[in-house]
Amino acid sequence: MHPTGLRRSQSPNKRRRVMNEEKGDGGGSQQASSPSASASASASAAHAVVVPAVPAADVATDSGDALPIAEKRDEILKAVEENQVVILMGETGSGKTTQVPIYLHHAGYTSKGVIAITQPRRVAAITVAHRVAQELSSQVGDLVGYSVRFEDVTSAATKIRFATDGFLLRDCVRDGDFSRYSVLILDEAHERTLATDMLFGLVKRLLVAGKRPQLRVIVMSATLDPSKYGGFFRSAGVVPLFGGARGRGAGGVGCVRIVRIPGRQHPVEIFHTPAAEEDYVEAASITVMQLHVEQPPGDILVFLPGQDDIEALQQLLEDKRVKLDRLRRHPSPSDPLPPSWQSSSLDMLICPIYAALPVDQQVEAFRPTPPHTRKVVLATNIAETSITLPGIRYVVDSGKVKLTTFNPRTGVEMLLRQDVSKAAAMQRSGRAGREAPGQAYRLFTEADSQGLADQTPPEITRADLAQIVLQMRAYGISNEESFPFLDAPKEGALDKAVKMLQDLGALDNRGLTDLGHRLSGLPVVPMHGRLLLDSMEFGCLEHMLSIVALLSTENVWHHTLTSERKADKERRKRVSTNFRRLAHPDGDHLTLLKAYHRWNEVSDKVGFCKEHGINHHALVRATKIREQLQGLLVRLLGDVDMAAHTQAAVGKDEQWVSIKQCLAKAFFLNAAKLMPPTRKYRTEYGRQEVHVHPTSVLVERQSLPQWVVYNDFFQTGVGKKLYIKTVTAVEGEWLVQFAPAKFTAAYVKD
């Protein structure tokens, strides 16, 4: 037992063996070291591995010739000249994202067309465009520009165009041959986003068809296995192995070449636990406290799978922080601090960060750490790829992540907590070495780390593909089974998507219907598109634009789950009361709309959001989406007269009715029927018993509506409850009226 009582305060009955602490002997030769051991003479016991790490977005902090990539410049240019496809393997800080487009520009590729560089995230596309523009002494939107949703900062002069992968994928509908581009660069390919994977397939089709012999394709990736991409393009049938590199003559267009770029990453020592941890939250709290009191200054980044764990760990650490502070001020003879803990007097600042956290709270993690303080950031995998935090020297990795998988047979989405892949664990560990040598403490064993999957399964194998199949049909790809996927979707996933689109009326025996064409032009899931298109006949277009925009926006509400700090309790109560006042008893769609209307009316929007548990940023984003959708509908349907499709004159209740009717019509595939005397529902599709998610306004009701439609359908784990979320009451007779093929009067009555 540890003498401070800091550990005892948590779980007295459980034995913990974090970082070898329990052994107290520095461990055997096969065991990972504790932080204290690594700092002492027994450091030789450490099972340390030095790894390179991969960056979030490969934005090097310095530029030009100092970068490691500079020495590869000629090799890269030669490879691009001689090969149609070049794969660049680049590690952290290699500068490939900024430098490769510049090399190509100076080599004349911009005189033959535009260089496009895709990024999985908008922030990366925008910031890299600014950096490259600066290096070329140009203004963004001139020679160098970027194209992301809501923002297309390009002009006729733009020759280097950074874009999100999703934007470029959309762009393909207009220009399937990428005819304006001389070079297409798929950056961060190892992330294997849905959009990047689709671009892979579209590019391969183009190369196979031989339509663009002059086009050059560069895949930039940090993955450990470049041969996967190489094999994919070589099997296009036009590409001899390695071209000139293996002495097969001149090489020539149509070849694939792999170039490795050295990185610039500080070494990171990696430690594993000697034994498996049952409770990674508690294990993390112990490890963080040990690092905090025993290690030199430097911030700590803890990776956890979700918000609930972050809040639980935050509570544990706050308690320990307070206790440590008390023991430092008032040493207790019966509970003395060990000598090694007395040298440090750093305070601890705990900062949670996850996507659903409102931005004003997220920024705390980015602020400079105050003097005499150690920042401890508790993060989901948002800190693995999307954001880079300064000052991190220590990483604590739970080894867990939440991943969605879509079951095509049942239609259920499942968000499962599971082990990270080797690649993700490396990425996480590498976060300790961005600015200086660092250390990573993994809360799993060396043996377990060997058993991890190499890569996280790509999104295309885990997603609902309805929207993707709709897009493919719009490109003219009628047989999606023969599409050259880098990794094929799950068995049955494409069939399921086709079936769903048929049920929705987007596809028939002849292919894409008129409705399908219209739906494919809207940047929303097909069912949301139908809400918009159906809304005109119900006279609720304006309202439905708002609802669909809100449904397209993640994290409108900010719910705190577990930790209830006393100081916040009053505020929570107030927020909860305010929310109930705002809620519409008939459902969550209507409640979202009410909240949005109120938000639009009030002058202090930020204050309103704080007092109602709303994420202000989400509503700002919803407003942008709404404007975009409105503009698209006008173009799609001709001169849509908003007023004519909105019954402004009718009473409020009648408006609510028409909105609910529209929901019933467009969402009949997501209808569910109450199963009295329980409070459960049964879905129409799949006939599965589901619970209304506890965040729904419906759970407040004494008597539940007989019929509802829902937006989300998911399960929180294997064998766990099924939930429907964002749920609104409808009348059974509306389902009969609007979806007679699926519902009969007798059926809905009983």
Added chain:
DNA sequence: GTTAGGGTT
């Protein structure tokens, strides 16, 4: 009684 992270002419 409580879903990770991205992204869209």
